[in-house]
Amino acid sequence: KKQPEAADVQIVSTDENQVFLALQEWYQSDTYNLYQSDPQGVYYSLVLENVRSAKQPEESVLIDILEVRGVKGVFLANQKIDGKVRTLITYSKGRNWEPLAPPTTDMNNKPVSCKAPDCQLHLHLRWADNPYVSGTVHTKDSAPGLIMGAGNIGSKLIEYKEEMYVTSDCGKTWRQVFEEEHHILYLDHGGVIVAIKDTSIPLKILKFSIDEGRTWTIHNFTTTSVFVDGLLSEPGDETLVMTVFGHISYRSDWELVKVDFRQSFSRQCVDSDYESWGLTDLQGERCIMGREQTFRKRKDTSFCIKGKSFTSVLSSKSCTVTAAALVSCQHRSFTEADRCFADFWFDPDSPPEDCHLGQNYESSTGYRKVISNACEGGLNKQQSAKKHSCPLLPPRRLQVGIKGQMLAVAPGDDITFIIHQEQGDTSSTKYQVDLGDGVRAIYQNLTVTDEPIQHRYESPGVYRVTVKAENGAGHDEATMYIQVTAPLHEVHLEVVPIARRNQEVNLTAVVLPTEANLTVFYWWIGDNLQPVLTLQNSLLTRFPNTGEVSVTVQASNGRSMVKDTRIVRVYDKFHVLPVSFSRNLDRYNPNIPEWRDDIGQVVSKIVSKSTGVPQESLVTVVKAGLPTTADLYILSGDTPSHSNLESHSPWLRTEDAYPPLCFRKLRGNHSIYAQMHNEKEQEMTSPVNHSEDTQHIIQGDEFIDDDLDTHTLGNAGGTHPTTMGRRMHTKKYIVLN
Structure with missing residues (x-):
């Protein structure tokens, strides 16, 4: 049966070749389930359900779980069930989770009426729903067992309660030290704990403790009250110098106040200033993650500096494996009775992936030693495993x-x-x-x-x-x-040089060689630095503003890149005349951009010389393909050249559609005629070789240097018509002699 897809996945930890992974199931909204991987990071087993989560700015997600620094395998997590949040601790990297034991007395040494299981200690871990609570639990690698954080005692975590609690034995016993949230800083390997009240009013004093929070001393760090924003220490775990940073008023610059605690101590610590303590879990078990660890800490009565040479670990030795010594479930999940039950996907008799034909393997009993557990001997859950021969496995x-x-x-x-x-x-x-x-x-x-x-x-x-x-x-x-892919040789951008504002325009890129495949086209239009990407060699676009617009196409096929640029002139108004040519021209049309450009320039020059219209006001665009056709663009404007065009060309003033302009040959000579008429073209034959004559057209400007005359062939004599209004019944020719 197919399982529903997860909504989100977050990586919590990747220490010691094992992945802690938080996965949000499809039915969860503000909680995640915590999974632990096998040594290869391929298979995962559930270790804790419904860990609280929250979305932060920029869509980042925080999972309310915290790794305690200084002691391997210890994590704190806030679990949310039925709207209630409670804090749990594990000493076995997720195998067992237990609630925190509440302190027996309050900060005034009065007994606390709080008994498990209805009352425990709960802490704000990585964040708090209250934006005015920093919500960070303070731990340090050089101060193992010392944990300090804000929270409350009761049946659940209350977001706006921010009492401060401290433990010096890695969470086994706790003490309340303040009734309100404080900024915390550890100095000298935790030998000095500095606390400044987290408040919106300016302060002059800070508190510090040299006996792991049992007693506190008040110190005036400034003569002028400061709005405190945070605490910083100088580099090094052994430092006793810190800086308070903040501001005197909301309009002032930063204020930095340096505080040096070295003068509070008269000497360096010696061996007699330390005492030992053994790490245990909440049940008093000494064998944690396969090791019995003993640490040393400064005696409460010793006022000395630990210094740079201080080491916290006194001894660490392997311990005998027991069921309680963190034998993990293999591909399985624990129940309340610490029994392993197989995950739905796991087959205990399935061979491992590296099992080759001719070898043997042992089936899983459902248990394995925790990856980071250093225990030796003792209980062996694998003794009952069955041996099997490796079968032939399919690829x-x-x-x-x-x-x-x-x-x-x-x-x-x-x-x-x-x-x-x-x-x-x-x-x-x-x-x-x-x-x-x-x-x-x-x-x-x-x-x-x-x-x-x-x-x-x-x-x-x-x-x-x-x-x-x-x-x-x-x-x-x-x-x-x-x-x-063969390398691209060139690309030719085909686009009408004249376009009307906001009218759809087709951009086409002709790539050589033509058999180039899987080419990607990048289109830059105007001043836009972000190109448009297409897999087709064409693009439809519009130009919103008048003027000259640069259009660039870049073609790339992974092996080479070529580009071409054209300038498009954008107008609000202009005229367009369709132009057609004699069929003879089609025989010599190679259908390449260069040839079309040459023919377009020839036509524009002919029309300019025969009409007196400046050539810069005429643009002829020969279209791709056969039969050969073109569009003649007449740019509108108030210049004298445009007025001259309209006065000498009655067909420009007609309100009907412009008839086609045709190029054709007459019999017995080399003249080329451009005919503008809606009537059917007369059938004509030429005794000369069409190939020779058409070549004259293809040669471009060489034959435009001849004299150009304009004739109106409305009668046999070739005289001009007497009435301009009869323009739709008159044949207008541009004659090239």
Whole structure:
């Protein structure tokens, strides 16, 4: 049965080759379940449910779990069930969780009426719902067992209660030290604890303790009250110098006040100034994470400096394994009775992944030693394990790749394929390789010998490479696609040079060679620094403002890159005339951008000379494809040249659609006529060779230097028409002699 997907995953810890992972199930909103991994980090078992969480600014998530520094395997976590939050502690890296024992007396040494299981100690860990509570539990590597934090006693954590509690035996016993939240700083390996009240009013005093919070001394650190923002210590765990930073008023600059506690001590500590204490859990068990650890701490009556050479660990020795000495469940979860029950996905008799044919393995009993547990001997939960012969396992997790992780290769490049199989037998497995270009081969024991598969593709294209691994137990298949691409030579951007504001315009990139495949196009329009990416060689766009707009296209296929830039002039108004050509021209149309540009310039120059309109006001765009057609753009404006065009060209003043402008040849000469008329073109034949005549057109400007005359062929004599209003019944020709 398919399990619902998790909503979110957060990594809590990756210490000692083991992953602590917080996973939010589909049914959870403000809690996560805590999972612990096996040594490989592949399989996970549930160790604690419903750990409180909260979203922070910028969508970051905080899981309310804290690793206690100084002692391995100790974590604090806030569990939320039915709206109630309570604090739990583990000494076994998640195997057992227990609530914190409340203090027996208050800060005035009066008995506390708080008894388990209805009353425990609860702490704000990584954050507090109250924004005015810092919510940080203070621990330090050089001060093992010393934990200080804000919270309350009762049946649940109350967000706005911020009493301060301290423990010097790693959470076994606690003492209340303040009724309100304080900033905390450890100096001299925890030999000095500094506390300043966390308040919105300015302060002059701080408190410090040299006996692990049992007694406190008041010290005036400034003569002027300061709004305290935090505490800093100088580098080094042994330092006794700290800085209070804040401000005198909300408009003032930072104020830094240095406090030196070295004058409070007259000497360095010696061996007789220390006493030992043994680490235990809440049940009094000395064997924690497979070791019995003894630490030393300064006596309450010794007023001396621990200094740089101080070490806290006095002794650490392995202890005998017992059921309570943290034998972990393997692929299983614990119940209240400390019994292991298999996770839904685990088969205790399944062979391990590295089990090869001919070898033996032991089935799992459901228990294993905790990864970071250093215990030896004693209880052996694996003694009842059964031995099995490794079966023939089918290939699994087959992968195929290219050495060097190349995205694309060129024709003729040498390619080395790498095949990797994570699970299953390899010695008796056959590997059928199909390289996608007709080359096939069969290999034996391929992933063990690391025999490379080398190949060379001669032609561009996309090739499907498949590898099928098969033995008597099953088969697996892997597929990859390799792109073989010839380098790009050039790209030509085709776009109308004239465009109307806010009108849709098509941008087209013509890539050479034309058989280039899997090309990505980057389009830069105007001053925009962010390109538009497409897999097609065209893009529809609009220009919102008039003026000249630069358009650049960059084509890339993983092996090479080419680009082209064009300038588009954007207007509010202009005229467009469709232009058609004689069919003879189609025979010599190579359908390339350069040829179309040349023909467009020829037409613009002819029209300019025959009409008197400045050539800069005329733009001819020859369209791609056959038959050969074009658009003649007449730019509107108030310049004299535009007025001249309208006065000499009656067809520009018509309110009807402009008839087509046609280029054609007449019999017996080399003249080219441009005809603008809606009537059917007359059939004409020419005794001269069409190939020769058409070549004159293709040659561009060389034949435009001849005289140009404009004739109106409305009658046999070729005289001008007597009435301008008869323009739709008059044939207008541009004649090239």
